[in-house]
Amino acid sequence: MDHEEQTALLAPSPEFLATVPVFPLIPAIKKDAMKTIDSALTWDQLTDSALNFSVVRPLVLKYAKLKNMAVVYACLVVRAYFLEESDGNLAYAGVMLSRATLCEILAMKLLSHFASNHIELVAVLTTSWSPLAGAPPEAVEEVKQVLGSNANVNDAESALEMAISTQAKQFISSPVSQKVVNDIYSGRVVFSTAATRSMLADNYKPRGITIYDSRDAPFLDHYRLRVPKYGAILEFLNFACLLVTLVLCLSNKDHEKVTFWEGLFILFAAAFVLEEYTASAEHGWIIYIANIWNAFDTSFCVVFLCYVGLRINGITYGHLGASAMAFDVLSCGACILFPRLAFFAVSNNVVVLSLRAMIVEFIFFMAIAMICFSGLLFTLWTLAKDGNQDIPEKDKWTLANIAWLMVEIWFGNTYLSFAQAESFHPVFGPFLMTTFAALSNTLLLTILISILSNTVARIDANATQEHLFQFAISTIEGVKADALFSYQPPFNLLALATLKPASYIVTPRTLHSLNVLLIKITSFPILIAIGVYEKYFAAGQILRESSKDAAHTLFNSLPRQIKNIPLIEALVGSTSSNLYEAIFEIDAPPVEGLFEESDEEEFPQLRSVASHDTMTSAAGVRRRTSRVKTRSPLRGDRSPLRPLSGLDVGVSSAEVSSGGRSPLARFFAQVEPPSTPVEASVRRMETMLDDLRDMPVHRLKDEMRELQERQARIEQLLLTLTRGMRTSDTSSKHK
Incomplete structure (x- = not known):
């Protein structure tokens, strides 16, 4: 079975995601946000407990009941609308920003409702939603009239891309979002999107969202080249090659002709420019330029294009001054490449x-x-x-x-x-x-x-x-749909020159086969290195776990004096954490005698207020008084609605427990010693049954029964008196 066609651990199918209505959510969320927020509020005020309980929580529950996977995306679309309104309407800028903040909070809280299903959570954040999905035809026509006839109304984006474009940093830095971003970055979650704005689109086999398992994956898996973790390493190596060729080009420059090192640099630099242009075209300029490193890369692209223009002019027309100016411009590019390569190591620094x-x-x-x-x-x-x-x-x-x-x-x-x-x-x-x-x-x-x-x-x-915002941007850029991103410079130039003309001639299936073949040929050593690492050396693999166990065995065999050496303990780690983990992993046997018997009998339970008061005040006489039959209220003993607090509580619980045991308890007491667990269990069961008899419901039933008996006696007495009066009246008439 082809690995690409495996259906295990798949997310909701693309057919189902295409039927999810998105458009009806957008005006509804906009209406609720405008109706709810009428004054300028900060993030702290909107997340305050009182305002959150009275304003935010009802809206979250309202939209969570829909169970619509596009609701997070719709909230961020409405946020983008309010941010744009705040820039255009300065009089109500504060109110609009508050409504945009409310939409971000709604998106964060609604996202947590999908966190129980990890695959569904990934689908909510990474699926490219169309804002007009589920819209009536007349609404689609109105949108086309507003945008114009040449507008693309099917331009879809994911919730993560919308969060990046709207600067929703709180949403992106939330633990739920970062869980998905980390899984995408490490390659644990694998998915692909259809390419719509790519230089070279390969949409023949779109892959659903799956959990990657190296044991089931092929050894040479070309999709692993799009994992952002490996992409960052390869990007560093590409920058290093580009910088080395730049230094060699400037060290061996010739104003009259193109040297070997200059040609090699032009090849690497042209492939780098193609990669950056493809990235900006795939995700849009807003998301591309939001990454600080892309600003450096764009600056170098401008420097390189200026160098190429001056160099072509100098060589074509023999202008040595233009060639000299070209190398001078190229020298300025070193001011960008050197810090760009160094920033890979200090990317998390606050100054950077x-x-x-x-x-x-x-x-x-x-x-x-x-x-x-x-x-x-x-x-x-x-x-x-x-x-x-x-x-x-x-x-x-x-x-x-x-x-x-x-x-x-x-x-x-x-x-x-x-x-x-x-x-x-x-x-x-x-x-x-x-x-x-x-x-x-x-x-x-x-x-x-x-x-x-x-x-x-x-x-x-x-x-x-x-930092998390920039990390999310680089991760989303790493999972690109364009086929050129699977090629390392300068092989992307070869792929563009070969596959782009072929895409107009061959079928999509043939294009996909050619693309996979070319990727595996050009990236063969890289795929072998990734395959060996994931099969044997990645976290959780057999070779790594066995070597770790061997190292622990060797360490445990050392004498205690060597183990306690500070340097060795710092390198290997303290054994206290292993001891603590082992304690919680075993099934601990039950310990007898840890708690007193009275503590077990008085273990807190859910009771009503009346029963709690009764049990705390008359615990000792509860069992004995429950067996006493209530006498008739006509005898003048007590009222049927007399509260239990009037009972005699002078008898201690010890007296009751010693003298009032049931026959069942006495029977087991003859078989087992008094201190056996069987007797304790029977005693607890007897206590629970006695407590159940004394619950307010049973007392109310007894009192109602007494009232019914009293009413029957009164009716019987009245009937007797009435008959006597009728008999006396009849006898007087006869006389």
Whole structure:
């Protein structure tokens, strides 16, 4: 049986997922969110216990009853709507953000309702849902009219992709979501999606969601190349190869011709650009650029394309200056590749996580500063142009020279502002340059440092969320549907040149066979390494477990003096944890005599309030008084509704237990010693039966029976009196 066709541990079928209605959920959630939230509330206020119980929980229960697997996706779609509304409607931005936050909370809590079934949970997060699924035809037509005739209304996304695009970091960092993300990253969960925006689509055999088992999988499984854990290792190796070829290219450059190392670098770099373009096209630019590392990769792609353009111009037309400029531009690419390779080891550092936000804040602030000081630049250029007519034209200040002087002053060379001030104008020059130096070095740089410090502090407070957010992005990017992602650079160029033209000619089945064959040929050593690791060395495999057992056996055979050496104990680990685990793994025999007999008899049970009060106040006389027959209320002994608290509680429980045993207990007492477990069990059973007789229900039945008997006696007495009166009246009439 083909491994791809195995149906064990499958998620809901694609046919069933295609019938799940999505569109009706979106307006319903939007309506409930608008009806519920009318004021600006923060995350802490919305998650407060009182507000959560009165507002959030009823909505969660309402939509959880539907058991619709697309409800999490619908909540995130509505969140995207409210976020867009908050940007366009500033008057109600706070309210819109609160409603968006409510949608994220609903998505988190609704996701937990699917956590009992792991396969179903994975399907909820990874299935590509179409927002118009289940919509009436007239609604679909209206959407097409709004978007236009050329719009794609079947553009589907998964819940994880929607969470990334809407910056739902709380949702992504929740334990339920991270459980799925970790399983996808490690390759324990395997699934594939249909490619819709791919450079090379291979949709012949879409795979359902399965739990991967290396014992049933083929040895050369080409689908393991898409596991994000292995993809991260291969990506590091690809970057290392690209960096080595870059260094060799710059070390052996020739302006007149293309050397071997330069050609090899161009081959690797072109394959890298193709991979990044395919990634951005597959998942969209928003999700692609949300990863901080993709910003570095895009920058290097721009540098490489500029280098190629200048290099082609220099070689084609013989312009050595263009070729020299091409290598100079390429040298700038080393500023990106070197830290990009180093960031693989420190990707979880808070400084690295905040680097992207700091760069954005810095660029934004510098752009505002440039706009503010553009007027000063024009003023200084005008003063220098018209001030000193005796200065030769070549010695006058140009616009570029003034701009560079302002940049030097901005970054700390304040003495230049005083040395060159009079060269612009004898009166206004010193005043303008002193004002600029004071603003740039004292005020604006202080503001810039404060902004960057606040950015780092904000991300440091949410460093875990930011790391998990970036981890989810890289994981989703690793599970790509494009067939080119199974090829390692530069073989993706070969696959594109071979399979892309073939996709227009051959059938989908033939294309799939060619794709699998080419993947196994080009990645043969990598597939062997992955197969050997997963079959023998991965967690839970036989070879690893046997070697671990052998190591533990060797360690246990050592003398205690060697075991207690601090260095060996630190390397191997303390044996106390093994002892604790062993205690809980065994079936402990029952221990007799640990608790007193009275504690066993008085083990807490669920009782009503009245029975609890009765049992605590009259435990000793309960059994004896329950056997006493209640006398008739007509005899004047007591009222039938007399409470049990009026009973005599002067007899102790010891007296009752010693003298009031049942015949069954006495019978077993003759067979077994008094201290045997059989007698204790019989005694507990007798006590439970006596307690059952004294329950309020039985007392109420006895009292109702007494009332009925009393009513019958009264009716009998009245009937007797009535008959006597009738007899006396009849006799008087006859007289």
